[in-house]
């Protein structure tokens with residue numbers, strides 16, 4: 001998926017639109033560093049003025065009076081410091097703004113890409129894994145751009161800038177001062193090679209930890225009811241310890257780098273210090289030049305110690321970048337057909353032609369199933385749990401494609417439909433109701449955010465929800481809590497029916513939509529069904545057969561096959577599964 005392209009190159013490709021900002025930020029970093037090393041040069045020139053006076057380097061430029069020379073140096077120092085401060089501000093602002101822009105874009109792009117991904121891909125990972133990528137990994141990259149990129153550029157500028165001055169003044173000493181640099185660079189690469197897998201491991205452990213955290217926090221009711229707090233704490237402890245261990249392994253490598261580099265730097269510094277001093281004593285090197293070289297060696301070599309922490313930051317950021325860009329490069333297996341149609345123009349004829357489907361190739365869930373559903377009719381699927389009823393609805397919404405055969409809407413294969421307009425056509429009330437944190441009104445209007453209050457109330461009335469909503473402390477403005485936890489199961493179901501009805505879909509799927517409501521409310525919803533069915537194809541899945549007796553067609557499924565098909569009265573007349581289920585539920589009263 002990611003191929004062999006380095007994460008940095010992939011990131012640069014991604015950030016193509018931000019190129020001007022990158023150039024500007026880099027320019028400011030370089031200029032700031034040049035201003036930063038300039039005062040050392042001025043110190044050397046100042047020593048030269050004091051020692052050689054009318055013979056000094058500045059005198060050779062035409063400023064003969066030593067007092068004037070010192071005054072000029074003073075003015076230059078002031079300008080350089082002011083320039084350094086100004087570009088310090090510029091590069092800080094430029095890199096930080098770039099970091100903000102990029103992290104924002106990456107997070108939004110990755111989220112948007114994820115929410116469009118196939119169910120089969122999303123099911124392979126835990127939610128926590130994706131949360132870790134969208135939060136942690138994106139933040140890691142932000143941290144590097146905030147400071148690391150600037151630090152890298154400035155080290156490079158220092159090496160080139162100081163190197164140039166050195167070679168102009170005294171190539172012999174320049175060679176000595178540069179002696180440790182290959183060691184440092186080799187050390188940096190050695191370190192990088194060892195740090196990379198360790199940081200990848202750290203990122204993986206973060207994912208696992210975050211998965212466990214989000215899973216446990218959302219399952220806290222179950223944990224409490226099974227008094228499993230201690231066990232879950234120790235499982236979390238284990239994940240957290242794994243994370244700490246992975247970090248320790250990375251720290252062991254990164255911490256060893258600095259002392260090694262310092263020793264290499266010391267060698268370069270001592271050589272410049274001693275050899276330069278000796279040459280100066282011999283009269284082969286001016287005192288000012290000697291002072292300048294000693295000061296500049298510091299400027300050249302000491303920032304290299306920072307290289308370790310910068311590479312550390314870089315490695316962490318690249319491990320994260322790889323994970324973010326891997327998410328962005330995942331391609332959907334379900335191609336989007338071009339057939340677009342306004343939802344209201346769809347008739348709602350569904351045909352399932354010899355469809356087979358398996359979530360895992362070894363275990364087929366739907367077997368050679370064929371069925372025609374006329375527009376505007378009501379079809380009910382019944383059958384034992386696991387028979388494949390919900391799977392058919394998922395195929396209809398094109399969450400998955402069949403392994404063979406075709407599902408068609410209005411005679412057009414779903415693979416030829418534009419996925420969005422297909423889903424606009426279908427309303428789903430699924431078994432697992434998911435409400436979003438927000439008000440009752442916002443939840444009902446989830447599919448139609450601009451719906452008027454009248455329209456929201458009308459849908460709520462049809463779903464038998466209006467009454468209980470009015471009894472809530474703030475009516476339609478009451479907050480439902482995370483996942484709707486402030487409501488009862490039956491109330492949540494009714495909100496989710498209202499939400500689907502407000503969308504006014506041509507095809508409505510009610511998958512165990514009233515399983516949690518009381519008998520009285522269910523009977524009321526049944527009465528609303530006459531109105532709900534009007535002008536649309538209705539697909540119902542129900543275990544309670546009393547809710548589907550009026551269906552135009554009842555389809556009995558067993559292990560992904562149709563075993564019986566007909567109206568209620570036809571099926572109770574047959575001696576089959578339906579009759580048995582009916583007898584069990586009614587005590588034999590037809």
Ligand SMILES: Nc1ncnc2c1ncn2[C@@H]1O[C@H](COP(=O)(O)OP(=O)(O)OP(=O)(O)O)[C@@H](O)[C@H]1O
Pocket residue numbers: 123359360365383384385386387388389390391392431
């Ligand atoms: N995402 C999935 N990945 C793998 N297997 C799945 C997945 N979803 C469902 N299954 C399996 O597919 C089979 C059919 O599931 P499906 O949800 O369609 O059954 P159902 O008839 O709707 O059952 P119920 O009445 O209990 O809701 C089951 O054996 C189930 O374990």
